[in-house]
Amino acid sequence: VQLVESGGGSVQAGGSLRLSCVASGYTVGRYCMGWFRQAPGKEREGVATIASGRGSAYVIDSVKGRFTISLDSAKNTLYLQIDSLKPEDTAMYYCAASNVLGPYCTLGPSRYNYWGQGTQVTVS
Numbered sequence: 001v002q003l004v005e006s007g008g009g010s011v012q013a014g015g016s017l018r019l020s021c022v023a024s025g026y027t028v029g030r031y032c033m034g035w036f037r038q039a040p041g042k043e044r045e046g047v048a049t050i051a052s053g054r055g056s057a058y059v060i061d062s063v064k065g066r067f068t069i070s071l072d073s074a075k076n077t078l079y080l081q082i083d084s085l086k087p088e089d090t091a092m093y094y095c096a097a098s099n100v101l102g103p104y105c106t107l108g109p110s111r112y113n114y115w116g117q118g119t120q121v122t123v124s
Helices: none
Strands: 002-006 009-011 018-023 031-038 043-049 067-072 077-082 091-101 119-124
Touching: 002 091, 018 031, 018 091, 018 119, 031 067, 031 119, 043 067, 043 077
Parallel strands: 009 119
Antiparallel strands: 002 018, 018 077, 031 043, 031 091, 067 077, 091 119
């Protein structure tokens, strides 16, 4: 299984980014997948999860209304749309995949078997 993230960058506060995670050797939309982030000196934090279908999408309260997780099964790709970026969103963002069936997905990193290399988001 390989997960490859892209879409990060350096943006000004208030801007938007769309992160992508292309999976190979893994079927996107079948099991729980998530986006996590880790800022320097902080623990990895789960921010959003999704299984199959938009009804299973979940984002944590602190980013609700600004972060949207989605997937495209045809492209085998997971997305994270981030709007109204804030400096506190600065972190390395990781895509993760599990072997756990939805629709209820945990934000606990230990339940995710596969991880991408991360994409950096820097907000100034």
